[in-house]
């Protein structure tokens with residue numbers, strides 16, 4: 001658990017689980033407030049899922065243009081957990097979803113401040129994902145109660161979607177016709193490639209992120225690591241888009257001229273990463289290693305950072321390049 005990354009846009013709220021209630025409202029047949037006991041009475045499910053922050057690998061995009069105010073993440077903000085809780089679909093069935101509902105909004109009990117306004121972090125997913133996408137309202141991570149930093153007493157886990165939709169310290173679920181107008185859906189976590197000259201950080205005209213794209217990440221060797229010449233071991237993780245299984249992971253030791261198939265070390269589930277390993281014969285000198293993957297939908301990764309660049313540096317899944325010094 002100590003190795004699970006974390007990202008919060010405000011202070012961690014202090015919540016007494018005895019007083020905590022989950023409000024479910026909007027376009028439902030019966031408005032309801034659930035206590036933890038009420039939710040524990042519903043079937044408990046387990047879900048193994050990798051949480052991936054939309055800012056994963058943003059640092060590489062900074063080589064193209066500065067991104068003031070954004071965290072320069074490398075491969076750190078991705079972690080896998082075994083989550084336990086109730087299925088969102090079961091809770092929605094308990095309240096009855098009205099025919100007009102199309103989106104499910106989650107709002108947390110933290111208090112973010114933006115432009116002088118204070119509000120709970122939030123965002124929405126479409127109803128189809130909410131009903132069929134294995135979305136969990138989790139109370140446990142890896143067999144223990146959720147630590148405060150990860151959303152105690154309850155958080156959403158939207159597997160396969162950007163981490164921002166997995167709202168922590170969940171307080172309210174609202175069924176609605178339109179996507180959430182929460183700042184973190186309508187003004188951030190959107191892919192926009194044109195800069196608004198009057199407000200260079202504005203991405204409100206972009207497309208709201210949902211599924212995490214196919215990605216393959218080299219973890220070892222680390223950038224600029226010195227390695228001994230000969231057979232060099234290259235390791236990392238990969239994950240398909242939207243729960244798609246991987247069909248191929250490969251590594252190039254020479255700028256894409258040759259590709260070496262990687263072996264699976266630990267096979268992921270539909271919603272979690274797969275660890276892979278490849279070996280390449282490297283002579284002394286500076287080399288760029290590249291990793292890329294393909295998934296069952298046929299999705300491939302763009303080869304260059306220019307193709308994935310966007311104003312706030314989200315969802316970078318260009319071929320991952322790592323330079324190493326071989327001695």
Ligand code: MTE
Pocket residue numbers: 004005006007008009010051052053054077107108109110120121122149150151162163164165166167168169
């Ligand atoms: N939920 C709330 N309430 N507040 C937040 O700031 N951050 C989001 C998401 N859920 C956030 C939140 C983001 S951007 C990510 S990547 C994940 O939580 C990180 O979850 P973790 O801290 O458990 O790793």
